[in-house]
Amino acid sequence: MTRPVFPNIQWSGEGPRILGINPWIFDFAAFNVWSRPVGLLACLDMLRAAGASVALMDCLDRTWSDVPWPKAGKYGTGHYPKEELPLPDELFFMDRRYSRYGLPREQVKEALGALNPAPELIMVSSIMTYWYPGALDALELAAEVWPDVPRMLGGNYATLCTDHAREHARADAIMQGTMETEANWASVWNVLGQPVPPLPENAGLGLALDLYSEPRYAPILGSRGCPFTCDYCASHALYPNFTQGSPDAVYASIRQEYDRGVRDFAFYDDALLVTPDRWLWPVLDRIVHDGLDLRLHTPNAMHVRRLNKEVCGRLREAGLHTVRLGLETTDFDNRHDVKLTRREWEDGARNLLEAGFDLDDIGVYILFGLPNQNLDNVEQAIDHVRAFGFRPHLAHYTPIPGSPMFHKAVAASPHPIADEPLFQNNSIWPCVPGGFNWEDAQRWKQLMQGR
Ligand code: B12
Ligand code: SF4
Structure with missing residues (x-):
């Protein structure tokens, strides 16, 4: 055949x-x-x-x-x-x-x-x-x-x-x-064996999406890097700067895929809501102006403290559907990431609801399995998120070489995680005492479902 x-x-x-x-x-x-x-x-x-x-x-x-x-x-x-x-x-x-x-x-x-x-x-x-x-x-x-x-x-x-x-x-x-x-x-x-040509304009931000003949969805990349430095993240090791693209180029990429029938678009940006006037607002304004009927998704969490009423309204109007938020923990005094106060978290959550987002589409990431983490805090965070009606998602900690916290992970893990990347797999719970086991996995699953 x-x-x-x-x-x-x-x-x-x-x-x-x-x-x-x-x-x-x-x-x-x-x-x-x-x-x-x-x-x-x-x-x-x-x-x-x-x-x-x-x-x-x-x-x-x-x-x-x-x-x-x-x-x-x-x-x-x-x-x-x-x-x-x-x-x-x-x-x-x-x-x-x-x-x-x-x-x-x-x-x-x-x-x-x-x-x-x-x-x-x-x-x-x-x-x-x-x-x-x-x-x-x-x-x-x-x-x-x-x-x-x-x-x-x-x-x-x-x-x-x-x-x-x-x-x-x-x-x-x-x-x-x-x-x-x-x-x-x-x-x-x-x-x-060729002479080296100059780097083209938009290098690092343009994507060859047309190489997919029948795309069902498409990524959007408006920026590279992140101005923050969270302990568990390798963003800086991968891309030390923060660069934002031009709204024209980002919109052209979305429009090209939209005209090929794509309706689902996922943002790949690390810091989507930082200085949004540079590219995000102009792009969303054009989506609204041109009447594009699409669904936007942020699988990579957004920064909650930036979710004021205006931001939530603009995101909603342009077609944001799947919302993922980075809460990480409700132990607000001992965070490993971008500062977020309880007040900021609660305001952001409320603003999203008032903007009309569907509860089913809002997921909140809670970090699980950090080196020396008190897992009681994870349980508290799950309860807190559920009390808002949102879905908690456990983001299993991945120890990443080049991230500020990596040396702590190396010290906490029984595995040689610095020498063998297979041990960096978050599915093995590399820094949780005792590691992955089905009994605990089941218990966490039930907690997430409120049982
Ligand atoms: C978007 C994103 C996601 C998306 C989609 C990922 C995907 N493609 O499937 C989602 C939200 C689904 C996701 C999920 C996760 N992610 Co993620 N994600 C990212 C993010 C923010 C951007 C990746 C990206 O596309 N960047 C843009 C491109 C243009 O950059 P680039 O890949 O670096 O490519 C450049 C160079 O590498 C190089 N290059 C690339 N390929 C090649 C090939 C050759 C031959 C050459 C010469 C050069 C070259 O040139 C490129 C252009 O400049 C990165 C963080 C980051 N800043 O990179 C994390 C990151 C990759 N994710 C990470 C993690 C931990 C996860 C999760 C495990 C999180 C969790 N705990 O659940 C999950 C698991 C994913 C899964 N099971 O599917 C880690 C990686 C950890 C690791 N050990 O490698 C990162 C680095 C974030 C971090 N915490 O530091 N992720
Ligand atoms: S976790 Fe997010 S906010 Fe923190 S440094 Fe990484 S990309 Fe930036």
């Missing part, structure tokens, strides 16, 4: 051919919350704008008509197909199934093999440090299909666990940091 051609894998643009691969997720659980490999899409966009021809293989995208895909969830979110894998040796103690999430490996291989002409450079991205086995496998697969084509690995794993990646990845180059740095930019073109 001949398989349908993978519609995604087509060359776009003129010039040297660069294939981007977004690898599978290897984990105990994975749920698609409007996920896109935005870093890789930014790389491909700037390379194409500078004269390359690009193509994308996203192992997490539902592109192939004959791959059975679990039924879509709310607003385009949903489960991935998965295939159970043996537990990695390091995680032998876990009583949970470990899987490869995304397209079946053999079909990815087949689709890559059908790409004609072959790429001249392969770029593999990595999002979570502890998903690195997926990135290593994608590099392996690329080497099986095109043994002589150079392979580069970049993204968060390559940036935050560089030594580990150098030791384990079958790549010709491991790139640390963003692709827009002078050195990284030059090395991509050097590998291709």
Whole structure:
């Protein structure tokens, strides 16, 4: 039987051919919350704008008509197909199934093999440090299909666990940091044997979203980095500055996807509500002015203290649906993040309700599993959030190299989390005494549901 051609894998643009691969997720659980490999899409966009021809293989995208895909969830979110894998040796103690999430490996291989002409450079991205086995496998697969084509690995794993990646990845180059740095930019073109072109305008903020042939949702990226420094976050290690894009470019990207039928858009910004006049308000005003009937989502939490009446009203009017808030804890005197007083939290929560948001669409993240955390505080925070009628979500703490708190996590964890990224997986509860167990997991689940 001949398989349908993978519609995604087509060359776009003129010039040297660069294939981007977004690898599978290897984990105990994975749920698609409007996920896109935005870093890789930014790389491909700037390379194409500078004269390359690009193509994308996203192992997490539902592109192939004959791959059975679990039924879509709310607003385009949903489960991935998965295939159970043996537990990695390091995680032998876990009583949970470990899987490869995304397209079946053999079909990815087949689709890559059908790409004609072959790429001249392969770029593999990595999002979570502890998903690195997926990135290593994608590099392996690329080497099986095109043994002589150079392979580069970049993204968060390559940036935050560089030594580990150098030791384990079958790549010709491991790139640390963003692709827009002078050195990284030059090395991509050097590998291709091409003169180094100037960086295109909007580099790092433009996204090659058109590489998805049938998108169900799209990311919005209006800024990079964050002006704050919360202890548990790696934002500064990944991007030390705070850069905001132009409203025209952001709106053009939304409009392009809207005109292709996309109605669900997720913000990927770290600091969405900081100086919103720069790009967010102008973009939302145009959405309203042009009558775009879309749904906006903020899966990455918004800063509650900025949710005054005007902000809530504007977000609501433009079509914000899924609201995620970062409460982190109700122990307001001992926070690890952006300052937030009880008063600010309560005002923000009330303003959202008064603006008419649906309670079902408001979720509040509470941090669970910080080093030396008193878990009674987590219970109190859950009760507090439920008292407002909001849904509490436990955000399981992930110890991330480069985050200010990482050394505390190293000291608190029984695992060598600095040496082996698999132990950074929040599913193992790396800094909770005793680690993950089903009994406690069930208890927390019941608490969240108010039982
Ligand atoms: C948006 C976002 C999300 C979204 C969507 C993520 C997705 N794509 O699926 C949502 C809200 C769903 C999410 C969820 C989570 N996230 Co998140 N997320 C982010 C965020 C804010 C932005 C990522 C992004 O797209 N940035 C924009 C792009 C343009 O930047 P970039 O990826 O760095 O790409 C550049 C470079 O890396 C490089 N590059 C990238 N690829 C390549 C490839 C090559 C070859 C080269 C040369 C260069 C290169 O060039 C790019 C352009 O400059 C980051 C924080 C951050 N500032 O990065 C956290 C972050 C990635 N998330 C993080 C975490 C912990 C989580 C959660 C586990 C949180 C939780 N406790 O539940 C969950 C788990 C996700 C899951 N199971 O699906 C951590 C990562 C931890 C880790 N160990 O790696 C981060 C870093 C935040 C933090 N706390 O510090 N997340
Ligand atoms: S947690 Fe959010 S506010 Fe804090 S530094 Fe990270 S991105 Fe910024």
